[in-house]
Amino acid sequence: MTITPASVVSARSLGLTFETNDGPVNALTGVDLDVNKGDFVSFIGPSGCGKTTFLRVIADLEKPTSGTITVNGTTPEDARKNRSYGYVFQAAALYPWRTIEKNIALPLEIMGYSAADQKARIERTLDLVNLTGFSKKFPWQLSGGMQQRASIARALAFDADLLLMDEPFGALDEIVRDHLNEQLLKLWDRTNKTICFVTHSIPEAVYLSTKIVVMSPRPGRVTDVIESTLPKERPLDIRETPEFLEIASRVREGLRAGHSYDE
Amino acid sequence: MEKPSFLRDRIMPVGTILLALLVIWYIAVIFLNAPFERDTAARAGTPISFSEIVPKTMFQQRPVLPAPHQVVAEIWDTTVNKPITSKRSLVYHAWITLSATLLGFGIGTLLGILLAVGIVHNRAMDRSLMPWVIASQTIPILAIAPMIIVVLNAVGIAGLLPKALISTYLSFFPIVVGMVKGLRSPEQIQLDLMHTYYASPSQTFWKLRWPASMPYLFTSLKVAIAIALVGAIVGELPTGAVSGLGARLLAGSYYGQTVQIWSALFMAAALAATLVIIVGFAHTAVLRRMGVKP
DSSP: OOOOOOEEEEEEEEEEEEEETTEEEEEEEEEEEEEETTOEEEEEOSTTSSHHHHHHHHTTSSOOSEEEEEETTBOHHHHHHTTOEEEEOSSOOOOTTSOHHHHHHHHHHHTTOOHHHHHHHHHHHHHHTTOTTOTTSOGGGSOHHHHHHHHHHHHHSSOOSEEEEESTTTTSOHHHHHHHHHHHHHHHHHHTOEEEEEESOHHHHHHHOSEEEEEETTTTEEEEEEEOOSOSOOOGGGGGSHHHHHHHHHHHHHHHHHHTTTO | OOOOOHIIIIIHHHHHHHHHHHHHHHHHHHHHHHHHHHHHHHHHTOOOOHHHHHHHHTTOSSOSSOOHHHHHHHHHHHHTSSOTTSTTOHHHHHHHHHHHHHHHHHHHHHHHHHHHHHHHHOHHHHHHHHHHHHHHTTSOHHHHHHHHHHHHHHTTOOTHHHHHHHHHHHHHHHHHHHHHHHHTOSOHHHHHHHHHTTOOHHHHIIIIIHHHHHHHHHHHHHHHHHHHHHHHHHHHTTTTOSSSHHHHHHHHHHTTOHHHHHHHHHHHHHHHHHHHHHHHHHHHHHHHHTTOOO
């Protein structure tokens, strides 16, 4: 049986130029991309390739200067107004005066969920990120990895099918990162969300994704889109299989090709 | 690590300075008050030795500089020995000044916060108001105080409010400056988060800007309450007020009652210290509730 997968994010010749004091900077040019429902899409590339900018365009934090983009079939602005995505930033950005449970309650308060519903959702999402028992702690009492998990819980607390993650584990050490990658895959499996994930780590991108978007800088553009052939069930040691290494080398080649005529 | 000790860490340093100040004060008393004793002795034609002068300098009626024990005795006499409704009670005068201080501080805080909210949310207000807020503080308060009293009197407002408004004039400034900084203190990432939730401006204000500004507010409040007291005292000086600590200072200087001046000064200092300490406790209590790392 073949069902045409619904497109969650669809970009056509999308461009974004920042006007700076040193003249215009092409952050994105001619991006054509489709993210389908249930996909786990990674955006990988060196800094300045526009991967974060593309994520911010989806989230309506930046406005494109050319081309079109739809999110859930509407403009990014309407998608934001419909609260159809959760955003996880590079830093946890927890509010220091709120306890963990109050931080997770923040979007729920803003979106007007009832007190009972808030309580149930806080409990459920804390369980999803394995932070049950830390609800009454303040952010500074948690480690960096736990803080980032709390910020993921905050993005999962309300009913958004799309999760946008901007290098969420970039500031964490390798061991914590492996652990969180494993947990994120389980979470994706359990929640059926569509995830857009920005990273600059090749193993992380290959391990997590169903689709890898390779980008290159000056001007920021997509150079390759790789569909992963890895199974949905991925233990950590899948990273030593030939299949994994083959995808990783294709990603590395894509990155090198994007770089070659610059350096 | 040694255990922190209240006696060693708090009482000892403060006590040492206090003791040094007292010693300097007594020495100054002897030398500043001695000329009067020498003149008196010379007029009476009786020779007087230094050792005879010293005890006399401690108990003059109108000393150039009263001795600490004279000031303490005066404070004791005018607080404990007089009913607080009496015009001769220092507590009565302190209360008059305190009521103007608190009213002025209250209005100043409210005004300061409102101005800061306007300045943060409105570019036009930021451009137009901030220079005036700063300019307002370059005018000497002593010059503008009588004007405020006179103008308000002309429109039929007298009594507590004009004095309070002079306190307001001084105390709103640190609140505006502190709160503008505090309301702008949230990081871009925290504001972006609110944007992704499609939060309304009022939600962003109450759930982000306001709590983020609390440490700044309390720091400003501590400065504001101390200068609100100065404002109330200054408001009593040029206006012919008959009660309040400012009036006591003025009356004391008219009649050469230096002991009265000094006791009023100490009362004002004690009042200011108490007010700042109370704000400090509120600061600690609020920040503790907000989960600040101890």
